[in-house]
Amino acid sequence: MGRARPSMQELIQRRRNAGFVGRRRELDAFRDNFGLPPEDARHRFVFHVRGHAGVGKTWLTRRLEQTARQEYGALTARIDETASSVPEAMAAISEQFARQGRELAAFDRRLATYRQRRHEAESAPAEGERQGPSAGSMAAARAGLAGLGLVPGVGALAGAVDPVPLAESTDRLRAALSSRFRDHKDVQLVLDPVETLSPLLVRELSEAAAAVPWLVLLFDTYERLGPLLDPWLRTLLTSERLGVLPANTVLVLAGQTRLDPGCWGDLADVVAELPLEPFTDAEARQLLTAKGITDEPVVREVLRLSGRLPVLVSTLAENPGTGGDLGDPSATAVDRFLKWERDPVRRSAALAGALPRRLNEDVFRAAVDDDGAVLFDWLRSLPFIGDRDGAARYHDVVRAPMLRLQRTTSPQRWSAAHTRLAETFAGWREAAAGGLDPHDGWRLDAWSGPRLEEWYHLLCARPSAALPGALRDGIGACDAGPAVARRWATTLVEAGEDADSDAVRTWGWHLVEALTDERRRGIDAMGLLLARGGLDATARVAALVVRGWHRRSVEEFDGALGDFHRAIELDPGNVRAHFGRAVVHRATGEFTAAMDALDRVDALEPGSTWVQRERGETCRRAGRYEEALARLDPVIEADPADHVALGSRGQTKMALGRIQEALADLDRAIERHGDYTWALLRRARVRSTLGDTAGALEDLDRVEALEPGIPGTLGERGDVHRFAGHYEEAIAEYDRALALDPGYAWALGSRAMANEALGRRAAALADLERAVALNPGYAWAVAQRERLLSSGD
Incomplete structure (x- = not known):
């Protein structure tokens, strides 16, 4: 693409430097492809290097990367099995592009937010409850999950996953969209990172692709990466749901096995197979x-x-x-x-x-x-x-x-x-932990890395003796998040192979399968351990508590309550189980039961300020605002830097009409925690109420910079414009939100009000009809629809 052809001397030197021997056919096929524009039917978007161990796949992959970069000016990234999730693979792409002078700045900011939000979500209860999942995003995630064929329940997972609560939670999430969506944005990114990070990555890849001839993404050891990345890569190649991948992108997949025909079978016309045999x-x-x-x-x-x-x-x-x-x-x-x-x-x-x-x-x-x-x-x-x-x-x-x-x-x-x-x-x-509790240690790389190697060697030394302990310890790994959990499961697989232990190897593969879907977190792995792991009473309590919190995070509330109850039967003094019950009851509107559970937590940890904060937040959500203030005030007096309590109190004062005091509390919360998006969103509403449209939009700009592409933020922007009388601008924002999430019933209801203000009664009615169809329990939309119908001609 406009680059001067290298001289003979340059080509000879390159071959000498690379120790070039063999694989000329494969290299020539790769080179020839750059001479074909993407519009040419002969152009291939994917190369699949395949062959047995030792046949030179990694060597050839590196050679292909070198060729693309040096001879064709490509931006390249090479990913291997050290990426244990799709977000980690995306992070590796961004890091390697940055080393070549092309930073994906917006994606990196969003990725940093994801990592921070994930840490916050996984730190409960010591730091108090974090916001739950967005109903809209989780329903979309469920639909996407089923569409990708990743809903578990077969093979090693049979019997460990109950499909009934999975289906019920999907229906409940969609039904509860409008009533809970606005209160659960903080962890939407954590719960569905692939769906929210991918469009941003693809957008920045497109911007990078406009400045270079080619983008080349290489995935080595694909026999291990494939189960994680196949659905994601297929979606990028065949659908615009995650964004439009630039046409001058070439993928290289290198592994020992054939590509999964269920994923790649209908893409043969865009995949070039490069099977490697031993040297001639x-x-x-x-x-x-x-x-x-x-x-x-x-x-x-x-x-x-x-x-x-x-x-x-x-x-x-x-x-x-x-x-x-x-x-x-x-x-x-x-x-x-x-x-x-x-x-x-x-x-x-x-x-x-x-x-x-x-x-x-x-x-x-x-x-x-x-x-x-x-x-x-x-x-x-x-x-x-x-x-x-x-x-x-x-x-x-x-x-x-x-x-x-x-x-x-x-x-x-x-x-x-x-x-x-x-x-x-x-x-x-x-030495790295310095006495850190193992529950927290799994979240620290300096602790978890040596711990996994420790278990690998123990399992190699004495497989049968070490396996029960490795399985028990995996409960903490699953509690720390999907990436850590997968590294733990992979350690069992590798130890089983190297020690030639069928028991260790089989457990490892079953756990790897159970952890394939990041959005299910550790739910299915804990199901396996509880059903077949031979756990003692203490370990069963730990597994039940971890599964309960993970079920709560995906709004499988009945299952979460069941796990917490069983854990408490075995260990009545388990604080996390009691607090989990409080969180689930609060999320389902059972505020008396939530306060009862917090009473038990308070009895177990008397004087803990975080418990009082949770009492105050529970009262706020129950609409008992004066009682909420009475509980939150002492918490803030004891710790003026508690940004969560400040935000909760600010929202409470907003509900009481004490607008200026609400603004002051939210200002203080944001001063202490600059990327506290929950408080920024609520301050935007306060500023909008005070007529400070510019200030409200400024807060929402900050939220979008921290977490781009969240439908709820766009809906909030629409409201700010609507309350200011800027109806066309409001409709444009609601349209953007609905393009990201067509099931966003609250945005439909709000857009209906903007359309009505502009005299577009038919459009307003259509929006309300759609909102009610999505959520028949959306009482406000039902009332507005009836009002418009009764006032018609």
Whole structure:
């Protein structure tokens, strides 16, 4: 696309620098595609690199990225299995684009908000209750979930997921949209990050694509990423629901297995398959020649031992010895990798270094039980050691037989080595935590990272003995959020494979399946543990409480109450369970029951100010405003910086008509917590009531900057314009909100009032009819419809 063609000398140098051998057909197909405009029917939008471990998929993927960037001016991003969710994959794309000088600033701000809101939502009850899910967004999420075929209930999840409450919660969410939507924006982003982050990412990708010839997104180890990313990528390719992907985007998927035909089967015309086989004899010989290996007996033996797998050809080519070394018919797979390393210390270190999943110098020293700085530098130079996320990793083709050899040759030495590594990681975990409670530790990377490695090594050392503890500890991982939970489940899978334990491996795969849908959080994983995990009473309480809070977050209120009740039967003093009951009762309008539950919390934690704040908030939602003030005032006196209490009191004063006092409280809340969107939205309403239209819109501008594309914010903007008499501007904002969420009944009702003010009675009636059809219990809309009908001609 307008770029000068490289010279012959430049091409030769590039090949030398890259150690270019083989895969010319695949590289040529990739290059040729850039010569075809996206409108050409021969152009392919997706390349699928496929082949067995060791065949060179990662090498080729990196080569494709280098080619796209250096030869065609593409912006590129390469994602691998370290991305354990769609938001993490999106974050990796943004981070890598930024390193190439193209920041996705708006997306990054929204991502930061998501991470903060998620942390806040997961911190209850210690920091008090956060806002619940948006009914509109969750109903849309349910519909999208079903459409993508991700609703669980089969396979390993059969019996652990009850489809009845799932369906009931969907109906209840849609019915409750107008009455609860406006009060639950703070965690909408947390509950449905893919739906809310993706349009913003796609928009900024389109802006980036306008400034460069191509965007190339590469997904390595796709056999692991596929179950997470398939529905998202398919939606981006085939639907405009998440935005319009720029046409000059090319995807590369590299994995061991074929693409899922259920997801990709009808996209064969846009996917170019690049199946990789071992090197041809000529390609392998070319690589050996480039390494200076031309002695025919040595060449033949390298070809025999390697099976012409690129990673093994490269490994054996590093130090092939002479023909006299060759011909040992009993050579093991490990001998192939270390056949010509004569130093027994180095050989031992290479085997020990295979035990950890990832290596840095500290981990390597613990593995070799020695001062291994010099040996680590040597190890990093070996061709089967690669870098990923700043850590050294053995190639799977090399590591697997090394582990198998050590496990089968000396089970006792195997167990002792893994136990020593587990103890090392435990020490690092304890040092990083500084006495942090494990419940909070899972939310801290410096704690959870060593904890997962600790469990990996314990499971390798003694699978049967360690499995119950690993399952119990996973309750805390699930409580910390889907990304942490998936890393925990994947740890079980990998430990089961490496220790050859069917029990550990099977549990791991079942849990991975249970955690596939981020919006279900840990609900289904906890169902598996409660049904089949052999939990003791303490662990059952913990699992019930975690599942109860996650069910509350997706508004499965009956199920949440059931979990909390069962937890309290087992442990009457469990504060989180009692507080969970209070939160659920308050969300369903059962305010007396909510206050009773808070009484129990207060008895268990007497004098806690956060409990009094929750009492005040419960009174506010019940419409008992004077009582709410009486409870919130002492909380704020005790802690003037409690922005949640200030916001609640400000809203209470607004309801009492004490507008200026409400404004003062909301000002203080926002001063103490600048991105407190709940308070910004409410201050916008206060300012609008006071006639300060500009100030109200300024607050809503700040909300949109923090959380772009939220339908409720656009609805609030519409109200500000409507109350100011700017009816056309109001309708434009309601239209934008409804484009994002067609089921937003409250926006339809408000748009009806703007249309009526402009004399558009038929349009107003149509909006009210739609609002009532969406939510038959929307009493205000029913009354307005009857009023318009009764006043008709």
